Amino acid sequence: MSNNKKVLIVGGVAGGASAAARLRRLDENAEIILFERGEYISFANCGLPYHIGEVIQERDALLLQTPEGIASKFNMDVRVFNEVIEINRKEQKVLVKDLKNHQVYEEPYDYLILSPGSTPIKPPIPGINEAKNLFTLWTIPDTDRIKSFVDDKKPKSAVVIGGGFIGIEMAENLAHRGIKVSLVEMADQVMGPIDYEMAAILHNHMKDKGVDLILKDGVKSFEKEGKEIVLQSGKKINTDLIIFSIGVRPQNELAKNAELKIGKGGGVQVNEYLQTSDPHIYAVGDVIEVTDFITGNPTMIPLAGPANKQGRIAANNILGKKEKYIGTMGSSVAKVFDMTVASTGNNEKSLKKLGIDYEIIHIHPGSHAGYYPGAFPISMKLLFDRKTGKIFGAQAVGNEGVEKRIDVIATAIRAELKAYDLKDLELTYAPPYSSAKDPVNMLGFVADNMVNDFVETFQWYEINDLLDNDALVVDLREEIERDLGNIEKSIHIPLGELRHRLNEVPKEKIVYVYCQVGIRGYLAARILMQAGYKVKNLDGGYKTYEAVYR
């Protein structure tokens, strides 16, 4: 054996192909073999739903690199249709099955990189295997199957099971093909990474787009070869097509059988160098357990950005300069019909579960200057630590400029800026793009006011309790806004009249004020506080409340 390192890679897509490319750039002489059990490497997983929806018309567009292309460009051995079936750690070799000729052979390694990804969860629901119209979506062949089904069978109706990224993208793309779509989700909301009141905006939008949204219900069984779905609630749905997308699990079998350490969630455990419990084996991508950058807890975050970056880092650690992977935040974005939803970091649900104290801000600023055509409100939520200012996470839903704001906050989190530091960010401004006080700055202003006890807030989910306890709730909006919907039992004093009508507001009680988005409530809070009142402002205003109760 020469001095040149021999590196084997399992999995030829996001993490694997990125690692392979970087390895070659690091070392012209390393021997690199890329094993992929499927026919394709380097394909655009994330584009698959859009090809089914014919938004991406050409199937070829999904194939970013051919095996031959990568092999020649990077002078490496690319073996498609070759599945690694066993790792022999002691002898540092893998057992590979050539799926074309069914032969099994050994391949020794100096280093091994695992990037086998994850696979859709498919629990043994009665009838699931008999359902002839049921598909999961993960690979190019999956895509081909679903697309042919849609093209040939021309289904009129479809049911998507599961309201995560892929479920929602499929709902949109099937609707785009003219199919009537129902979406069934066990939880009370779609899009797990965001909180309920934020998802409520998406619920409303999806319903407006004709999706039959069935929340808090799961599948009990598939009947009539999938032509009928029976839900836990007893409800039955007839359907021509089923997309099953309730989540993924890491493909950890190779690692498990080789007795590499596996985390509770099933992810292969790695150290900060992305090294598994065997120093000759690295693992990256969907298959690994990562550290939550914000809480430091172990978690699973199956996303392409982290997989690509981890591939590069693993390669560096094997053939280049040592580099640490500093954790994942779960920054993500999805298109939901005409809307965009994006988030980064932790949501309220998970902070609650972890018992972490947090402050909440909801705002609804315009995507750009209101006077320039095409501005839409973005609903944003920021979670942070009152004591330290640390940002826990952020969520945004809107039509335009949504992911831009989350990217900025993700950068701030990574750089450990505080919530109130967001007010100082000097972001670009011209009327078609933003406002002189960017939405992210606004979050910073509001955070600044909160930590300085300049205003106290209450949340949409406290209102029912407050009303039950005869709290004093004041609507500060104009008559016309109030007529379009208001919180029952609230009294009405428009902000403009407040200074003159203070005598109508009893001093003994906490005054719960609200307006449409929270700004007038804040202004009223300032007036009332300085007049000796104890005041709380409805965070996010009637707009956040209404999204839930519409």
Place this chain on the structure above:
Amino acid sequence: MSNNKKVLIVGGVAGGASAAARLRRLDENAEIILFERGEYISFANCGLPYHIGEVIQERDALLLQTPEGIASKFNMDVRVFNEVIEINRKEQKVLVKDLKNHQVYEEPYDYLILSPGSTPIKPPIPGINEAKNLFTLWTIPDTDRIKSFVDDKKPKSAVVIGGGFIGIEMAENLAHRGIKVSLVEMADQVMGPIDYEMAAILHNHMKDKGVDLILKDGVKSFEKEGKEIVLQSGKKINTDLIIFSIGVRPQNELAKNAELKIGKGGGVQVNEYLQTSDPHIYAVGDVIEVTDFITGNPTMIPLAGPANKQGRIAANNILGKKEKYIGTMGSSVAKVFDMTVASTGNNEKSLKKLGIDYEIIHIHPGSHAGYYPGAFPISMKLLFDRKTGKIFGAQAVGNEGVEKRIDVIATAIRAELKAYDLKDLELTYAPPYSSAKDPVNMLGFVADNMVNDFVETFQWYEINDLLDNDALVVDLREEIERDLGNIEKSIHIPLGELRHRLNEVPKEKIVYVYCQVGIRGYLAARILMQAGYKVKNLDGGYKTYEAVYR
């Protein structure tokens, strides 16, 4: 006099109105008087060009707040048509001229905030005052005048003098009204905040959009009441309309006469609390000299974002918690027909002038995944310090997602992240929005490679010299790309053939490689370096070179 503070504010728009609003929120009892010599306060300066272009149809949309509205909402005394004409520092009062009844009166203050803004520069060019069709654009009345001229006189041709933000926005908006536009600019490029090769992309785009772009030429005189413009070069242009927008200067007269300290560029000097040399007088907005956040040097940055934020900070320092203003970076964005240009921090021109050592990166990544429809390349430039990694500035030009990337980098700069830290940013990714390796990550990867001596680059402006000195330049692209244009005297070895054709490349000389955008050049550099060559890769590839020499 009561214990309540009396604060006077000069100027009722970006900085002034923001300060006033914050003052009231800080203190219900403060006496606040807002002086504005014009008819309007709180108007959308930045929207003015778009109203002339009828993109913003309603004039009222530009008036964000009425004097009465602000007065009642914030319980303050708003005095439009009142010009502050003198500051009597010793007695802490100002002299005010009521422009309606021409009376002059005094108003005492505890604190004074100056936010008088800037004003268009109008040098004594022969004929400038006689030109009846010549306008500058800064206020609502200016807008009314230009819009009526366009509406009534229906000019067929217009000349915009000055290629800054406002000049370019006016060129676009006049073109939008069907007017044939020429743009005359003294410098060799439009849009001063970016560098020449980046502006070259805009030059090409503006020409494609029918703008007659006249660079490196200035106005010598206006003839025939402005119907004819004679340029320094001798060239004459006939025109129906002239927009004169060569820049602005701070309205520092009040401050100067009151003997407040003024900087070299004419800006009122303030300390980090935005206090002038008189502790009772604060100044904000276009009129002040700010500290460049990156270099620490004094500079003038007349932008709305900083003005708004400074207004809030000045208010805090007068009636609330002390707060420092930590400098300006000049983050800005502009729409240029179908393109967007954005930048933050220092450009190469200014770094060169300051004698600061810097590294340069040019890349041209797609605005989002190439396989999802509608992706366009963004041309980006990053400037940073090789030794410390400090980011000096960034520039981007493209069609979509341009200002998003600059906002992320502006955040990184503010948080003092290093250039190579950009590779670790976890930005949101789905095909309609970005790539798994976001363009900002790409800048980070390339920076990482540069500081680790993984690749050396050369710049577009070195090529002519290199060719004069018979340098060895290798074109790595495919035949078909080469046919569309190439660097003369370059030899041709497509990247795919390089490993087998190393014998054709002499070892004695530095090998200057280039490809279309720089990636293949980088791959080739890795191959050649490891084979013992000294190599340099053309930064930004042929695409950057071509933008200049097209």
